[in-house]
Structure formats: structure tokens, C-alpha cells
Amino acid sequence: MLDKPGNSKHRMRTIGLVDMQSGGDVSRIITRGVGHLPGGSVLEKMRYIQEHGDGFRRLLLSEPYGDPYMSLDLIVEPAHPKAQAGYIIMEAMGYPLYSGSNTICTAAAVLQSGIVPMEEGEQTLVLESPAGLAHVTAHNHNGRTHSVTTRCEPAYVAARNEVVDVPHYGKVRYDLVWSGAYFVLVDATEQGFKITADEMPAMAAFGHALVTAARPQVTQEHPELGAVGPLPFAHFMGPVDKVDDNGFRSRSATYVHPGVICRSPTGTGTSARMALMYEDGEIKDGQWLETVSPRGSSFVGTVLGPDTVAGYRAMNSTITGKAWTLARSEIVVDLDDPLVDATDLEDVLDTEPG
Missing domain, CATH: 3.10.310.10 (Diaminopimelate Epimerase; Chain A, domain 1)
Structure with a gap:
């Protein structure tokens, strides 16, 4: 009625x-x-x-x-x-x-x-x-x-060369990075992705399976902020191209659980990528990385310098973009x-x- x-x-x-x-x-x-x-x-x-x-x-x-x-x-x-x-x-x-x-x-x-x-x-x-x-x-x-x-949250590498058995995909190697949230970072080429728009449904399916499988072995605690919840993100890393003496460019994509591939490469994903490069000596203070999403949009991250987070060697950076x-x-x-x-x-x- x-x-x-x-x-x-x-x-x-x-x-x-x-x-x-x-x-x-x-x-x-x-x-x-x-x-x-x-x-x-x-x-x-x-x-x-x-x-x-x-x-x-x-x-x-x-x-x-x-x-x-x-x-x-x-x-x-x-x-x-x-x-x-x-x-x-x-x-x-x-x-x-x-x-x-x-x-x-x-x-x-x-x-x-x-x-x-x-x-x-x-x-x-x-x-x-x-x-x-x-x-x-x-x-x-x-x-x-x-x-x-x-200016981003200090980002640091929490674990290197972790391996998880992902149903239907086999064993997947990843690195774990904190950059405002925990990210599992995977080599896109190893998984057969070029990070293009037509691959987004396949990347979303892979990201869902990867995050679901990795969650039980990824910490839900930040050493300073406390409980931060289960693993939320995966970041696909494409090959890095050198633009000039100070800058690099890479196709990149971020998966958000459950089921979303971001249209942008994401600021925290870019920061996580730079933290991994910084750990390996591939990017230095003052240098920048432009990440390009599957849809062609981009953010520019710039390394500011080193920091520490609860004993971890960390990196400070900025992200530059535009909002409409x-x-x-x-x-x-x-x-x-x-x-x-x-x-x-x-x-x-x-x-x-x-």
C-alpha cells in the first residue's frame, strides 16, 4: 500500500x-x-x-x-x-x-x-x-x-621477490611496497601484458586472482599506522624508457580490489614504482618518472630524497597531475x-x- x-x-x-x-x-x-x-x-x-x-x-x-x-x-x-x-x-x-x-x-x-x-x-x-x-x-x-x-607518503619496499601460487595463472613473483597503501608490484611483460586499453578486462581478471591469492601472506599492519586492512592493490609495471638524463617513462596500471583497473596510473602506484626503482638504484634524487595508464593518461612522479619508516629505507616523492x-x-x-x-x-x- x-x-x-x-x-x-x-x-x-x-x-x-x-x-x-x-x-x-x-x-x-x-x-x-x-x-x-x-x-x-x-x-x-x-x-x-x-x-x-x-x-x-x-x-x-x-x-x-x-x-x-x-x-x-x-x-x-x-x-x-x-x-x-x-x-x-x-x-x-x-x-x-x-x-x-x-x-x-x-x-x-x-x-x-x-x-x-x-x-x-x-x-x-x-x-x-x-x-x-x-x-x-x-x-x-x-x-x-x-x-x-x-607530496606523497614516504614509500618503502616491505618485501622482495615474494612468490604466490595463483589459480589458473601459476606461480607469480611480486614485490611488496607501501606508498600510502600496500601494493603488490608485478612485471607486466612476465605476465604477457603490454598494458593497453584492450587488455583491461584480462588485467582485471589477473589482478583479482593475484590479490585474492596474495592476501593471506601480505601483512595487514603498517609499522607506524597500525591496522590498514587486507591487501587492496596490484600494480603492473611496463618496461622503463629513458627520456633524458633526469627522466623516465613507463606504461603502468593499477588494479583495485575487487575488479577495477584504474583509468589513471594512480599516484600511489607511481610512488610505489619509484620506491622499487630507488631501492635498486635505477632512479635518483631529483629525477622523475612519468607513468602512462592503459588509456594513455599520465602522472609525473619526482624523487625528493631518502627517508625512513620504522627502520625501513624509504623514499620521499611528489606526484603532479591536473584535475578537471x-x-x-x-x-x-x-x-x-x-x-x-x-x-x-x-x-x-x-x-x-x-
């Missing part, structure tokens, strides 16, 4: 969005619609919504509201006094602590939407991610952000809609009516 008008409590909610893309990957920036999240740091806020409001992530990454190829970036109050805004990253795999492409999109959206006032020319911006502070340099002109360079605005919109969520699972959604949404 249909409800009669006025017989039920008003259960409409609205969510404000700015959709951006960087390298072809869509990041949906949530500017309003979520209420206060308990916790001091952005990491604590992330863990709260992960445990008590994951329906929000599922809603906006699933039909009819979105799709799993998107990412979400929820703008929150920062805790660190140096940060001008905070952001929580949500993807099909869960809650990454840091992401290069999401940081590029969030920074551009924050400036172009006026959440942080834009300055003409070069502007420094500090964002608080769950992993800590993201130091960003934006280049702005006439109200638009034309490029964003973000796709849409500014408002989503209406009717909590009585049978397609909306409100069980772990309603409590994190603003109670303000639509």
Missing part, C-alpha cells in the same frame, strides 16, 4: 557533490550532507565512519547513485593546526589512507569551490588525510587550478526508498531535510 501524503515522517536527505577527474579516474568530492563524525584526527573520523557508517560509501559507489570505478572524498574538519581542510578517501576496496589522484582532485575542488580561498599563481595548501598531512602546491589562473603537485571539474550537483536520498539500505547510513547523514 502506498503511503498517503503527510502520513510518514519526512525522510529526505541531500548530499552536495563536486565530481572531478584526474587521469580519467573520477573522484566524487562530498562538500555537505554528512553530520558530525566523532574523533579528533581525520584518521579517527575515518575509522568511525568505516565502522558505523559504511552504508554511505556503499550508497555512492553503487547503482543507482554511482559505480565502483569512482572514488569518494568526504571533506571534514581537520584536527592538525597546519591543515586547512581534511578529507576521508573511500573506494571499492574500502578506505585507503592516502591517494595521489584523490588528493589532486580534492585540492582542486577545495580551491575552485571556495572552501579554501584561491590565490592567483602558486598556492600552498595543506590537507589532512587519514595518513597525515598532504602538502600540496597548486598553480591557479583566472579561477582555475591548472596543476597540482602533492565534471559536475556540481546535489543528490537526494530518500531513506524510505527500498533501494537505499539505511541501516548504517542514516546516523551519519545530516538531519537537515532535503
Whole structure:
């Protein structure tokens, strides 16, 4: 029986969005619609919504509201006094602590939407991610952000020459690298891939099998950040071409579990690749690597210099890219809609009516 008008409590909610893309990957920036999240740091806020409001992530990454190829970036109050805004990253795999492409999109959206006032020319911006502070340099002109360079999380090689038996594919060798999340890095040529657009379904199938098989033998603990969840990513490494004395180029692709090959080569994937090259002496301080995705988009990573993470030899780097605005919109969520699972959604949404 249909409800009669006025017989039920008003259960409409609205969510404000700015959709951006960087390298072809869509990041949906949530500017309003979520209420206060308990916790001091952005990491604590992330863990709260992960445990008590994951329906929000599922809603906006699933039909009819979105799709799993998107990412979400929820703008929150920062805790660190140096940060001008905070952001929580949500993807099909869960809650990454840091992401290069999401940081590029969030920074551009924050400036172009006026959440942080834009300055003409070069502007420094500090964002608080769950992993800590993201130091960003934006280049702005006439109200638009034309490029964003973000300093990455220190990346380090956690394990070398690991082998896992992958059903239907046999034994696969990989290296494990942390660059804001754990990545298993595989030689694309060894697996028969040239990293082209027509190979994306086959790479997704291989990536799914590889991550599923490798998860039981890959740590879920970061030595400083604690629990980070099961292995989320695999990165396909193509051959490296030398461009000049300071730069290199390589076709690259990132798999996100479950089932997604990114349209961009991803910032954290690029950082992980550089960390492995740095460990092997193949790239040095001040040199850069351009990674090119299966669809032809690219990011440029630049090595800043060495660091350490809990005794591991690590590398600092930056990622440079550009974000484009796709849409500014408002989503209406009717909590009585049978397609909306409100069980772990309603409590994190603003109670303000639509």
C-alpha cells in the first residue's frame, strides 16, 4: 500500500557533490550532507565512519547513485593546526589512507569551490588525510587550478621477490611496497601484458586472482599506522624508457580490489614504482618518472630524497597531475526508498531535510 501524503515522517536527505577527474579516474568530492563524525584526527573520523557508517560509501559507489570505478572524498574538519581542510578517501576496496589522484582532485575542488580561498599563481595548501598531512602546491589562473603537485607518503619496499601460487595463472613473483597503501608490484611483460586499453578486462581478471591469492601472506599492519586492512592493490609495471638524463617513462596500471583497473596510473602506484626503482638504484634524487595508464593518461612522479619508516629505507616523492571539474550537483536520498539500505547510513547523514 502506498503511503498517503503527510502520513510518514519526512525522510529526505541531500548530499552536495563536486565530481572531478584526474587521469580519467573520477573522484566524487562530498562538500555537505554528512553530520558530525566523532574523533579528533581525520584518521579517527575515518575509522568511525568505516565502522558505523559504511552504508554511505556503499550508497555512492553503487547503482543507482554511482559505480565502483569512482572514488569518494568526504571533506571534514581537520584536527592538525597546519591543515586547512581534511578529507576521508573511500573506494571499492574500502578506505585507503592516502591517494595521489584523490588528493589532486580534492585540492582542486577545495580551491575552485571556495572552501579554501584561491590565490592567483602558486598556492600552498595543506590537507589532512587519514595518513597525515598532504602538502600540496597548486598553480591557479583566472579561477582555475591548472596543476597540482602533492607530496606523497614516504614509500618503502616491505618485501622482495615474494612468490604466490595463483589459480589458473601459476606461480607469480611480486614485490611488496607501501606508498600510502600496500601494493603488490608485478612485471607486466612476465605476465604477457603490454598494458593497453584492450587488455583491461584480462588485467582485471589477473589482478583479482593475484590479490585474492596474495592476501593471506601480505601483512595487514603498517609499522607506524597500525591496522590498514587486507591487501587492496596490484600494480603492473611496463618496461622503463629513458627520456633524458633526469627522466623516465613507463606504461603502468593499477588494479583495485575487487575488479577495477584504474583509468589513471594512480599516484600511489607511481610512488610505489619509484620506491622499487630507488631501492635498486635505477632512479635518483631529483629525477622523475612519468607513468602512462592503459588509456594513455599520465602522472609525473619526482624523487625528493631518502627517508625512513620504522627502520625501513624509504623514499620521499611528489606526484603532479591536473584535475578537471565534471559536475556540481546535489543528490537526494530518500531513506524510505527500498533501494537505499539505511541501516548504517542514516546516523551519519545530516538531519537537515532535503
